[in-house]
Amino acid sequence: MLVFILRRMLLLLLTMLLVSVAVFLITEASPGNVARNVLGSFVTPEQEASFLNQLGLDDPAPVRYLHWLVGSDWRGSRLVGLPLKRLVTEKGFVEWWARLPDGNLVRWKLDGDNLIAQIRRPDGAVEEVPDNGRWRKRADGSSYFWGLDAHNRAVLWEKGTKRKAWVFVVGSGWKEVSGGAMDYLPLKKGFLRGDPGVSLRTGRPVAKSLFIRLRNSLVLAGIAFAVVMPLALALGIAAGLREGSALDRSLSVGGMVFSVIPEFAMGIFLILIFALWLGWLPGATVFGEKAPWQRPDMLVLPVLTLTLIELGYVLRITRASMVEVMRSPYIRTAFIKGLPYRRVIFKHAVRNALIAPITVIMLHVNWLLGGIVVVEVVFGYPGLGKYLLDSALYKDINALEAGAMIMVVAAVGTQLVADILYTFLNPRIRYR
Amino acid sequence: MLQVAEGTSQGKTSRRTGRRLFLGIRRTFSLIFASRTATVGFFIVAFWVSAAVFAPLLTPYSPTYQDWKAPNQGPSAAHPLGTDELGRDLWARLLYGARIVLVVLPVSQDLWLPGGTALWGVAASLALGAFLGLVSGYKGGWIDEVVMRLLDAMMAVPVILLYLIFVAAMGASAVNVVLAIAIVGTPGIARLVRGLTLDIRTRDYVRAAETRGESPWYVMFVEILPNAKGPIIIDAMLRVGYAIFAMGTLGFLGLGLPPPSPDWGSMVAKGREFILAGSPWAALWPSVAIASLVVGLNLLADGLREEAMRYQ
Secondary structure (H helix, E strand, O other), X not given: OHHHHHHHHHHHHHHHHHHHHXXXXXXXHOOOOHHHHHHOOOOOHXXXXXXXXHXXXXXXXHXXXXXXXXXXXXXXXXXXXXXXXXXXXXXXXXXXXXXXXXXXXXXXXXXXXXXXXXXXXXXXXXXXXXXXXXXXXXXXXXXXXXXXXXXXXXXXXXXXOOEEEEEEEOOOXXXXXXXXXXXXXXXXXXHHHOEOOEOOOOOOEHXXXXXXXXXXXXXXXXXXXXXXXXXXXXXXXXXXXXXXXXXXXXXXXXXXXXXXXXXHHHHHHHHHHHHHHOOOOOOOOOOOOOOHHHOHHHHHHHHHHXXXXXXXXXXXXXXXXXXXHHOOHHHHHHHHOOOOHHHHHHHHHXXXXXXXXXXXXXXXXXXXXXXXXXXXXXXXXXXXXXXXXXXHHHOOHHHHHHHXXXXXXXXXXXXXXXXXXXXXXXXXXXXX | OHHHHHHHHHHHHHHHHHHHHHHHHHHHHHHHHHOHHHHHHHHHHHHHHHHHHOHHHHOOXXXXXXXXXXXXXXXXXXXXXXXXXXXXXXXXHHHHHHHHHHOEEEOOOOOEEEOOHHHHHHHHHHHHHHHXXXXXXXXXXXXXXXXXXXXXXXXXXXXXXXXXXXXXXXXXXXXXXXXXXXXXXXXXXXXXXXXXXXXXXXXXXXXXXXXXXXXXXXXXXXXXXXHOHXXXXXXXXXXXXXXXXXXXXXXXXXXXXXXXXXXXXXXXXXXXXXXXXXXXXXXXXHHHHHHHXXXXXHHHHHHHHHHHHHHO
C-alpha cells in the first residue's frame, strides 16, 4: 500500500513536470506575447522590447523555465557578486536586498551618472550614500555595474547611457522614464522553493491572488458537493430499487438530459428564469472585498447550476450500481431467508451499491473542475477558473503555470484519494 | 463468356451489398422507432441537420447582415427569433451556426471543407487514437509502456486546462478547435482500441496473417482494425455529442471561432452581456440550440444502446 502511494506520488510529480513544460512550450511557441496583451495593440516596438526586458522575458526559453522552476536569485547573486536576501516587510511586501560583507543590506539607484547605495540599517532605516567606486570598466572604456533596484530586480546599469524605459508604477500605471538600465533580471525563488513569481498582468504576487481565488472556488465546489451528493445518492437508490418504473425512467432520462446540457447554457437558463423573469436572485456575483459566504444570495445560482449538471451523472451511476446489486444472488437469498425489506436494502444492498459511485465521483473531479471554470465565467465569480482563463488569454505565464499546477494536483490527488478510499470500501482490492 | 459471367457476378454482389445496406438502415430505423427516447432524439437531431443543410432556404438573411435600426430586438414578424446587439438576425445565425457544427469546416476565408467542425474533431481523434492504440496494443513492450504512461498523464490533466492552454495559446480558429477536440479525445479512444487489439491479436486469423508473412502494418490496419470497428463506432457516436458540447464551451470561453462567425458558444458569450440590460434573446436562443442538439444526440445514442441491448 505504501509503495503504491509512493508510486502514485511520483506519477503526480511527473505529471506536474510534464504539464509545466507543456504549458511553457505551448505558450512559447504561439504567436503574440504578454506585452501586447497588457500594453494594448498600439504599443510601439520599443515599448514592447522595454517591457519584455524588464520582466526578464528576453532571455532564452530554457533559461526562463529554469528561473520559473528553481528561481533566479542564485544567478542574480552571481551577477551582483554579493549574497542576496529576501525580506518580507511588515506590510507584507517582498523585498530583495544584497548583503554586504559587514552584514548590512544594500540596494542601489542611479542618479545621473552617480551610483547611490541605499543601505538598510538593522532597525529598518535606509541611508543613502554615493557608491561610485563600484563601477566596473569594460575593455572599451565604458563603465557598468550589476546591482539591485527597488523593484526586486537585478539590473545592469551603464554609465552615461540614456535609454527610455517603460516602467510600471504601482498606483499610476505605466510611465516612461529614462535611465542607464540596460538589462533586468527579476528575482524570485522559483516554484519548487514555494514562490510562483509575480503576475505579469497585474504585477501582484501570484501566490496571494491565487490563494483568495482558490478559497472562493473551494467554497463554491464544497457547497455544490454537499448539496449534490446526498441528493443524487438518495434519488439514484430510489430509482435503482424500482427499475423500469415511471419514477426510474423519468429520473434517469431527466438526469441524463440535465447532465449533458453545457454548463454555460444551464447557467444562462437559470439567470433568465430566476434573475430576469422572476427577479428573485442576482444574476451575477460581485463580491468586492467581501468573502463569498457573506453574500449567500449570490451563491445560489452558481451552486444550483453545478448541482443540476452533476446531479444527473451521480444519479445514473448510483442507479446502475443499485440495479446490479439488487439482481445479485445474495440479495435474493436475504429476501428468501425472510429478512425485512428495509434491512435487506440498507444493510445489504446500499452498502455495496455505494462503492462504485463514490470512487467514480472522485474520478469525476476532472469534469467538475471544467464545470466550475465555466460556471465561474458565466456568473463572473472570482474563482480559480476565471483567474486561469484570464491568465491564459493574457499569456501571463507565471499565473498560468501556478494555476495549472493547482488543477493538476486537484485532479490527480483526488484520483489517489479515490483509489485509497476504494481499498477501505472494498477490502478485496489490494494495490501493489 | 467469362467476362459476362464476371459482370453478372459483380452486379449480383453490388445488388447484394445494396440490399444489405438497405436492410441495415431499415434495422437501425426500426431500432430507433422502437424506443421513445431514441425517436425524440432522432427528430431533434434530424431537425438540426436539415436546418444546417438547407440554411439558405430557411432564412432570407445572411448571418453577418447587420440591421442597424433594429439591434437587440425580441421576436417579430421580420426577425422570427429577434436580433443581436448588431442587429443581426438570430434565426439566420442559429442556422448557419448549425452549419459550422455539422456540415462545414471553415478552414479559412476561402477554404471550406465538408463535414462539420465537431465531426472533424471526432474523426481526427479517432484516427490518432486508433493509430496509437493499435501500435501499442500490437507491438507491446516498451512502446506500449511509454505510450500508455504518456496517455495516462494526459488523462490525469483536467480537460478544461488542456482546452484553455491549447486554444488560448494558438488563438481562435476552426482548425484549432478541431485540434483541441482531437487531442482531448485521443487518450480515451487509444485505450479502447488498445484493449480491443489485445483481444483480437490472439485470434487465429491474425496468427494466419503473421504466418503468411504479412507486415505488421498490414496486420494492424487490415486484419485487426476492421474487426474492432463495432465498439469504436458506438464510442464515436457518443463522442460527437461531446464534441459539440466542447465546441460550445470553447466558444463561450472566447476560444471558439473568431467573429463574425455565427459560433453558438461565442453568441452566448456576447449575448450574456445584454441579459441584465433587458434583452435576453441573443443569449437564450444559441443556448437552447446547443442544449437541444446535445440532448438530442444523447437521447438517440442512449435509446439505441438500450434497444440494441434488449435485442441481444
